[in-house]
Amino acid sequence: MFSTSEKPLFRAPALFSSFSTLIAAESTRHGGVSPAPYQSLNLGLNTADNPRFVEENRLRFFSALGINPERVATSHQVHGKEILEATQPGRYDGYDALMTNQPDLYVAVSIADCVPILVYDGKNKAVAAIHAGWKGTVAELVRLTLETMQQQYGTRPGDCYAYVGTCIDETSFEVGPEVAEKFAPEFKRVDEFTQRTFVNLRSANTRQLTNFGIPTAQIALSTYSTVLNNEDYFSHRYENGQTGRLMAVIGLKS
Known part of the structure; x- marks a missing residue:
């Protein structure tokens, strides 16, 4: 979990700690191999970083969590409201939320200011990873994902646990x-x-x-901010677009 500088590669939400088969975490920027301006654990495939460095970083991140990288489902995100029900691992396109009830399949979203939301339905053993920028927040992607889980898996509110992850804070997100309207x-x-007007994406989601x-x-x-x-x-935003990507991932061990 730690690099040579003793900085954590990831932080795992305490909310999920009592569920022994659940793996859920969000990465930090530490413990990778990417040079500036992507230093160091850049997990974003759609950056100008060397793809070999990104693959190595992803291997380090998933390995630290005990996840086989070949069992992860991700998507090229488009700030939309499309939801993927993942039944197989792989790299998809056009989805900003992924959900699954398959064991040993992990869903993940990339972020660098937008809000990552991780959801666990403890009764039906289903999970979701959601990427919500301001467009996804306005489109109520979180609500849409939960309603889709309800339709597909029988998810009920009382069985859900949700983590609203590290994102840009309200004092930094000027619009x-x-x-604003x-x-x-x-x-x-x-x-x-x-x-000037500032928006609180974390509270809205x-x-x-x-x-x-x-x-x-x-x-x-x-309790963290990508800016602060x-x-x-x-x-x-803080790094003027020249930066790496974080990742939030969730799934159930088989």
């Missing part, structure tokens, strides 16, 4: 008026001195979890 007042703040009916005691939020804790996480 223009065309984006898409958010309810409780999720945005106007600075009284500059009149958490509301979708609670609106579905997941008990608040079964929801956990990351940039020494540990990649931030596309």
Whole structure:
């Protein structure tokens, strides 16, 4: 789990710690082989980093978690609202949420400011990984994913545990008026001195979890920010687009 600098390759949500067959974690930027500006654990295939470095980083990340990299399902994300029910591992295209009820199959999303949400349905042994930027948040991708799990797996709110992961924080996510108008007042703040508007993506996505009916005691939020804790996480905005990608992954051991 640790590189030579004793920095963690990943952080595992304590919310899931009591489930012995569940693997869930989000990566940090530590313990990889990529040079600047992708240093060091860049897991993003769609960056200008050397693909061999990214593959090595992915191998290190998954190996540290005890996951076979050949058993992971990911997608090229497009900031949309399409949901993939993964039955096989592989690299897909066009999905921003992936779900599965297959054991020994892990679903993962890439992030570098957007919100990763990991969901576990303990009764039906189903999981989901969701990538929600502002577009996915406005499209209520979290709600859509939960409703799809309900239809496909019989998922009920009381059986779900959800982790809202590391993302850009409310003090850093400034938006223009065309984006601000898409958010309810409780999720945005106007600075009284500059009149600039800031949006809280983490809270907006958490509301979708609670609106579905997941008990608040079964929801956990990351205490980290990709901007404020940039020494540990990649931030596309803070690093002006020249940076790596984090990954959030979840699945059940067979």
